Amino acid sequence: MRVLAAMSGGVDSAVAAARAVEAGHDVTGVHLALSKNPQSFRSGARGCCSREDAHDARRAADVLGIDFYVWDLSDRFAADVVDDFVAEYAAGHTPNPCLRCNEKIKFSAVLDRAVALGFDAVCTGHYARLVRPDPDEPGRVELHRAVDAAKDQSYVLGVLRPDQLARAMFPLGDTVKTDVRAEAARRGLAVAEKPDSHDICFIPDGDTQGFLDARLGTRPGTIVDADGTVLGSHDGSHHYTVGQRRGLRLGVPADDGRPRYVLDISPVTNTVTVGPRESLHRQEIHADRPVWTTGARSGAWRGAVQVRAHGEPVPATVEIEDGRLRAVTDEPLTGVAPGQAVVCYDGTAVVASATIVPTR
Incomplete structure (x- = not known):
């Protein structure tokens, strides 16, 4: 297959691209320029998308012997992720920009462009697993939690539709982070010990309040x-x-x-x-704009829900009422904020996600 590997400049995306090459795919690397005025260097583990990150991604591509390009998606990122982040806070909500980036940028803007250019799939370094449960239906794909529970990113990928998952590749889903770093070192990738990115990538100094004040006053x-x-x-x-x-x-x-x-x-x-x-305790959650990763379900069903990227799943009964997702949890959740995503699981499989709305 022709595979486009999204390379952030970190160890995870570099090893994911390396595994795609090793699997025999025709791989091309691409780094996404998401900032109009990127910093020259990262501040330790804060932020990403600096010039340093772009250089690290290019060096990894050189080691792998694959073509490499930089795509400028800064305008799209500003409109779909940054502006959305500011608007949500102005409305009293708590958004998740990583989730929005996966939805609007990596698996919409990037995937759409990749398909238009003749690529079959987009490969990323996300920690999640894609399972094809029926060999007679190769196009049917389920999104599952990663083996490394501490790094699992299925929550922020819960916004993806079945057609997007069918063209996605997550080669790291069956690997723990320590093994990924060791593999990067064996492959001669200079990013083997590079710190992981934390916090919000477009607020590299970590001052979210100052960032919002500059835009909202x-x-x-x-x-x-x-x-x-x-x-x-x-x-x-x-x-x-x-x-x-x-x-x-x-x-x-x-x-x-x-x-x-x-x-x-x-x-x-x-x-x-x-x-x-x-x-703060809530046992009933209402959420708009449900997205089904494996096809819509009707009636009430038993599963588990998660309301934070690194939160614990809680058993719940879930159903759709008038186009809105309703989840009643077996035990109270604390600090359920409007704007957050509620992601629904059936075992390790992601079933749906939706955006939490205010409730009393």
Whole structure:
């Protein structure tokens, strides 16, 4: 097959590309330029998409003996990921930009262009497994959790449709991270010990609040309890997420002395509501825009749901009501924030994902 290997400049994508070459595919490497003004170097494990990353990807491609290109997708990334991130915070939501990048960039913009250029699949270094359960249906693909639970990325891939999964390759799904680094060293890839990227790639300094302030400005408002009693003030409701405990700077301590958490964010009134941890507990989740990875299901079914990239799955009953996904969990979840994705599993297989909406 003709395979386009997305190479970020990190160890995972380099080894994934190497495995695609070793499997006998005709592989071409591509680095995605996602920033109009990339930094020259990364700050340790923060960010990605720097000039250093592009050079590292090119050097890995040279070692593998494959053609290599840089695709400028900065405009698309800014519109579909960065602007969406800012708009979601302005609406009082908590977005996941990595999930949005997979949906809009890597498996939409990149895959669409790859197919138009005659490639059969896009290969990435994501930790997830693709399973073809029926040999008589080679086009049917299931997305499963990776063997390395600590690195599993099936959650952020839960937005992919069956047709996209059919043209995806995740060669690292059956491997633990330590073995990937050892393999990179054996193959002579200089990125073998390169730190993993953390935090949000387009905020390399890690200052999310400063990033949002530069785009949304500051707007003083109040922090209140569930009864509306003013407890403090803030410079913008976009500084907060549901479930947040630190940085509230409340002037009035709780009567019982226990810490308080963000329960609700209202951008319209610019009010942040706080309260005790137990007020965060939710057993019923409603979510819009469901995406089915293996085809839609009807009626109620038993599975598990996960609401954070590295959260624990919780057993639940899931169904679709009037086009909206509804999940009732067996035990309460804490800090379920609008804008997050809820990803539904059947065992290790991803079934669907949807975007959580405000509920009471």
